[in-house]
Amino acid sequence: MASLQRRSLLVCVALTVLVSASASAQDSKPFQPVEGQAGKDVVWVPTPPAMVERMLDVAKVTPQDFVMDLGSGDGRNIIAAAKRGARAVGVEYNPEMVDLSKKLATEAGVGGASGKAQFVQGDMYIADISQANVMAIFLLPHNMEKLRDKFMGLKPGSRIVSNTFSIPDWEADYTETMPDCTTSWCTILLWYVPAKVEGTWQTPQGPLTLSQQYQRFSGSQGTTPVAEGKINGEQVTFTLGQNRVAAVVKGNVMEGSIVTNGKPTPWRATKTP
Numbered sequence: 001m002a003s004l005q006r007r008s009l010l011v012c013v014a015l016t017v018l019v020s021a022s023a024s025a026q027d028s029k030p031f032q033p034v035e036g037q038a039g040k041d042v043v044w045v046p047t048p049p050a051m052v053e054r055m056l057d058v059a060k061v062t063p064q065d066f067v068m069d070l071g072s073g074d075g076r077n078i079i080a081a082a083k084r085g086a087r088a089v090g091v092e093y094n095p096e097m098v099d100l101s102k103k104l105a106t107e108a109g110v111g112g113a114s115g116k117a118q119f120v121q122g123d124m125y126i127a128d129i130s131q132a133n134v135m136a137i138f139l140l141p142h143n144m145e146k147l148r149d150k151f152m153g154l155k156p157g158s159r160i161v162s163n164t165f166s167i168p169d170w171e172a173d174y175t176e177t178m179p180d181c182t183t184s185w186c187t188i189l190l191w192y193v194p195a196k197v198e199g200t201w202q203t204p205q206g207p208l209t210l211s212q213q214y215q216r217f218s219g220s221q222g223t224t225p226v227a228e229g230k231i232n233g234e235q236v237t238f239t240l241g242q243n244r245v246a247a248v249v250k251g252n253v254m255e256g257s258i259v260t261n262g263k264p265t266p267w268r269a270t271k272t273p
Helices: 001-025 049-058 076-084 095-107 141-152
Strands: 066-070 087-092 117-121 132-137 159-163 174-177 187-192 201-202 206-213 216-221 224-232 235-240 243-250 253-260 263-272
Touching: 049 076, 049 132, 049 159, 049 174, 049 187, 066 076, 076 087, 076 095, 076 117, 076 132, 087 095, 095 117, 117 216, 216 235, 235 253, 243 263
Parallel strands: 066 087, 066 132, 087 117, 132 159
Antiparallel strands: 159 187, 174 187, 201 206, 201 263, 206 216, 216 224, 224 235, 235 243, 243 253, 253 263
């Protein structure tokens, strides 16, 4: 009986060693993301490479740009932007994804301490995006809604390019469908962050009062209505009665020309503090 007990104990010990060795081997396997895996705020679904490149085309990314991606996943948007010479930063909550992104960026020749592509582990809702002038993202509408005010706070003219999903209440300035698309993700949307024009502006003809809804605005100058107001980054166009105004907004100054009876003349307005 004692001999049988000893043999049973040896078998148990051997099985424990084998299980531990198997678990250790599994733990040592490189992290491999799985499409649909849960994250903090969204599941991970990779943007097809052709879509990534076209998104960056639509946003006109150049080496002068600072591109950011929130919920950057395996880093493909950031790596592609860095390959174009842009400075690019991805914010990702999953630390394993961050490590994978850094590895892939290094393999692509744009990673490392001095590389154009950088990745940080963090919460996208509290990430500092103030230096970015291009956001390349693939997020759900409820994520976009939470981030909308941060996007609106970017420098006027900054571009936001999205895979498929819109920003609630904020109409896209441009929409494109990828040709020959075989996935569920076939639409590219682009927004230009508009200058802030809401308020009262002083002009030689009297106060100009404007109200703004994202890139559109209306208002009046006395009894003369402002209509067809549109903002594209720092550029604004609108009708003032029968006249057409085109101007550029620089902080508290709006300067351009007004066309009256087919004749353009200089036009300037200063915003009241």
